[in-house]
Every structure is written in structure tokens, then in C-alpha cells.
Amino acid sequence: MSVIERLIKPHLIKVQTYNPVDPPELLAEKAGIPTDKIIKLNGNENPKEPSGRIKQAVASAAFNIYPDPLQRKVRKSLAKYTNMAPEYIIAGAGSDELIDLLFRLFISPGDKILDFEPTFAMYGFCARIAGGSVSMAPRNNNFDIDIDAAKDLIDEKTKIIFLSSPNNPTGNMATRHQIEDLLQTGLLVVVDEAYFEFCQKTVADMISQYENLVVLRTMSKWAGLAGLRIGYGIMCPQLVNHIIDVKSPYNLSITSEAALIAALEETDSLMIEVKKIVAERERMFNLLNEINGIELFASDGNFILCEFNDGMVGHVYEGLANRGIFVRRFDSPRLANHFRISIGTPDQTDQLISAIKELV
Ligand SMILES: Cc1ncc(COP(=O)(O)O)c(C=O)c1O
Incomplete structure (x- = not known):
């Protein structure tokens, strides 16, 4: 060996x-x-x-200096875009990193997540890395989710429900009603809105009501910044602070910060x-x-x-x-x-x- x-x-x-x-x-x-x-x-x-202005912002970023660990400018800029206060927002190196950080916070070996197969493979991947397992809730012929079947799979080891909406790769959305039903379980419900800008439907407005709701978004798709790795999450301030406590301090690079701010100036x-x-x-x-x-x-x-x-x-x-x-x-x-x-x-x-x- x-x-x-x-x-x-x-x-x-x-x-x-x-x-x-x-x-x-x-x-x-x-x-x-x-x-x-x-x-x-x-x-x-x-x-x-990306536009010339975004490229220019990246090129002129002072990358001999570490970025702000608390992402103050980035969160302020995202606050304006999302209509949420900065305390409700945290950015990551892609929403991939935020998914991973949620596992760091919530999933110990032996814990479970609930996932609606087929869906984005990152949730299952992070579960395996964390030593957790995935309960796979079925989708019907049109790939719509089945809330009752999902609830049947929940036990005391289940901590997080991941729901991509629109779902990658099937393209369909969960309804607000279904998401509310899932929130009633009291588990952490992560609604991954990576494709929000293409459908303009969101449940971010429900965050003030549900402290167990996390909405994930990304700059990779609509804003064309996939290579720079910038995503963000909207959630209750308490959870934002826990993420800040466990994330690597300089997770968002200076160039990513510059690109995000420039992009949000040309929405x-x-x-x-x-x-x-x-x-x-x-x-x-x-x-x-x-x-x-x-x-x-x-x-x-x-x-x-x-x-x-x-x-x-x-x-x-x-x-x-x-x-x-x-x-x-x-x-x-x-x-x-x-x-x-x-x-x-x-x-x-x-x-x-x-x-x-x-x-x-
Ligand atoms: C549903 C979903 N969530 C998250 C991501 C990852 O986004 P990011 O580039 O911000 O890590 C993707 C990328 O394909 C996705 O489809």
C-alpha cells in the first residue's frame, strides 16, 4: 500500500x-x-x-493585491442587481464553490442530500466528496418533480434538498408551490437558479420569509463570464456569515470582482x-x-x-x-x-x- x-x-x-x-x-x-x-x-x-468595457475592467484590475475577503464592493453591486441587501449575498468562485461550501457547512459523513434525478451532477459529486449520500427523488415522464415521493425519502440524516430550476439538463421549472412544500420540511432547500435570466422566474423574494431557503445564481451563463468563475448565493444573513467563516478568505479573485462589477453596470x-x-x-x-x-x-x-x-x-x-x-x-x-x-x-x-x- x-x-x-x-x-x-x-x-x-x-x-x-x-x-x-x-x-x-x-x-x-x-x-x-x-x-x-x-x-x-x-x-x-x-x-x-464579454464587451470591451468588461475586458478593460479585468485588464486594469490591481492583481498584485489580494481581494477583499468580505467582498464588500461585489456584494453591494449584487445587492443593487438583485434588490436584496448586501447582508443576504455572498459570492463564490462559480456557484460550484457555493455548492461545495454548503456541503462544508451542513454535510458530515453519513448525512444525506435529496436530489431530483436527472439533474446537475455537481450536487451528487459534492455529496460523494463529503462522504454523504444522495437520495434520488424521481421525476415523471416530463421530468417534473414529485413532491410526495420526495418527502417519502427524507429521514433524520437528510439535511439539504437541491433543486435546479430551470433544471439542467431537462430545462423545466419547479413551481413556487412545490418549492414552498419543500421548505415546509424544515430542511435547507437550495434552489439553483443558474438560468434565471433566461426565464426571469425566481423565488428569491421568499428568502425574507424562509431562513432555510438558499438561491444560487451565476455570472457564467447570461453574463458570459464562465471562464472567470463567478457565482453568488442569496440567503439569510446568518447563513451568509457561516459561509464567510468557512470559505477560503480570498475566494473571489480581483479579476473576477472587476468583471462582475463591470458586467452589472451593463445589464x-x-x-x-x-x-x-x-x-x-x-x-x-x-x-x-x-x-x-x-x-x-x-x-x-x-x-x-x-x-x-x-x-x-x-x-x-x-x-x-x-x-x-x-x-x-x-x-x-x-x-x-x-x-x-x-x-x-x-x-x-x-x-x-x-x-x-x-x-x-
Ligand atoms: C444548474 C447549475 N448550477 C450551477 C452551475 C455552475 O455554475 P458556475 O459556473 O457558476 O459554477 C451550472 C453550470 O452548468 C448549472 O447548470
Whole structure:
């Protein structure tokens, strides 16, 4: 037995890790084409690069100096954007980091989270790392959640309920009523609104009423800052303070701070792009709908989940990849015949559609 194996936490020796998307250069190498020719529709990223002003803000950030551990300017700027007081807000290196911090605070080995499969894989991943386990509540044929079935899975070890709304990768939303029902359990309910700007529906207004509600958001999707890793959470001030106590002090970099503040100064122009993405999502939906052998799921996010007739999905996925078009497949048995397509530019949609038509 190696030193590492002897000393590492036993449950982490062979952990099932997160299955991330590859960077553009690697995808380009796989397809044998230049990086600028690939069509990357596998990460729910924004096809538009940040504006010159955001880039300028990043370039002129004083990154020889550590950032503010209490994120004062960032939280003030987010407070204005969200209409919540700064005490209710905390930012992280992506909402991924905030998910991880919630595990740090609430989940000891042996504890459980409740998750609605299929959903964003990060919740299950963080549970495994924390030595916790996941109770998977079922979704129906349309991927809607079943509150009664979920409640049946709760026991004294269950601490957190994670609910992505709109759900990645299925695109559908939970209702306010369902979320209220879950809040009544008294567990921590994390509503992940990573795609909020694409649907404009939120439960953040319920935070003053429920101290067990956490709303997570991100700058990765609507604001096009995925590479800078900036997310934030809205929750009761007591929980914000606990997160501040356990987070690494300088978790948000100076460049991320600068980008976030600059982006929130141009929300109007960012929202114009969001509206274009939503319109493009509808156009892509209609075009895909005309192709035989594909079932589509209506989406409130910047992506569409597609189900292919038996045996086709692998062929289409590989065929697209060989043409330099990358979409997202999943490990979940429920999604064996599916892939998710992120919304890109109209030109990318056109190339995708003609490639799928050739392949099916
Ligand atoms: C539902 C959901 N939550 C969180 C994230 C992660 O966002 P971030 O880039 O802020 O870590 C994603 C990214 O795909 C997501 O789909």
C-alpha cells in the first residue's frame, strides 16, 4: 500500500469524479480542425465574448493585491442587481464553490442530500466528496418533480434538498408551490437558479420569509463570464456569515470582482443578448422539431434536451463530434438516448441542424 493510499480518507481512494467538458483546444484536436472552427454547444456557455468595457475592467484590475475577503464592493453591486441587501449575498468562485461550501457547512459523513434525478451532477459529486449520500427523488415522464415521493425519502440524516430550476439538463421549472412544500420540511432547500435570466422566474423574494431557503445564481451563463468563475448565493444573513467563516478568505479573485462589477453596470446590453439567445432557442426548437426521430423537451434555460429514437443517439453524437460540433451526453441511465444542446449563434444552429439532418 502506498503512503498516499494509507493516509488518504478511505472514501476518497476511488471516488466517482465529476465528468467535466473538455477545453476547446482538446475538442479541436479530437475533431482534427482548428480551434476557431469548432462549435462548442456542450457547456451552456454564452456564445458572445464579454464587451470591451468588461475586458478593460479585468485588464486594469490591481492583481498584485489580494481581494477583499468580505467582498464588500461585489456584494453591494449584487445587492443593487438583485434588490436584496448586501447582508443576504455572498459570492463564490462559480456557484460550484457555493455548492461545495454548503456541503462544508451542513454535510458530515453519513448525512444525506435529496436530489431530483436527472439533474446537475455537481450536487451528487459534492455529496460523494463529503462522504454523504444522495437520495434520488424521481421525476415523471416530463421530468417534473414529485413532491410526495420526495418527502417519502427524507429521514433524520437528510439535511439539504437541491433543486435546479430551470433544471439542467431537462430545462423545466419547479413551481413556487412545490418549492414552498419543500421548505415546509424544515430542511435547507437550495434552489439553483443558474438560468434565471433566461426565464426571469425566481423565488428569491421568499428568502425574507424562509431562513432555510438558499438561491444560487451565476455570472457564467447570461453574463458570459464562465471562464472567470463567478457565482453568488442569496440567503439569510446568518447563513451568509457561516459561509464567510468557512470559505477560503480570498475566494473571489480581483479579476473576477472587476468583471462582475463591470458586467452589472451593463445589464441592459447583456439582457439584450439574453433575449437573442431565448429567441434562438425557440428557432432551434422549431427546426429540431421538424426532424423525425427526435423528441424535444421545452426549456426555460439556454439549452435544449433532445431524445433520439433507439440506437441513434451515439451515432448522431459521434457524427457531430467528427464535424467539430460538440453537444453534451450524460451518465444517467434515464438519459441514455438523450443529449443536451446549448444555444449558440444562429450560424452555429444552422450548421448543427444540417449536420443532424445528414446523420439521422
Ligand atoms: C444548474 C447549475 N448550477 C450551477 C452551475 C455552475 O455554475 P458556475 O459556473 O457558476 O459554477 C451550472 C453550470 O452548468 C448549472 O447548470
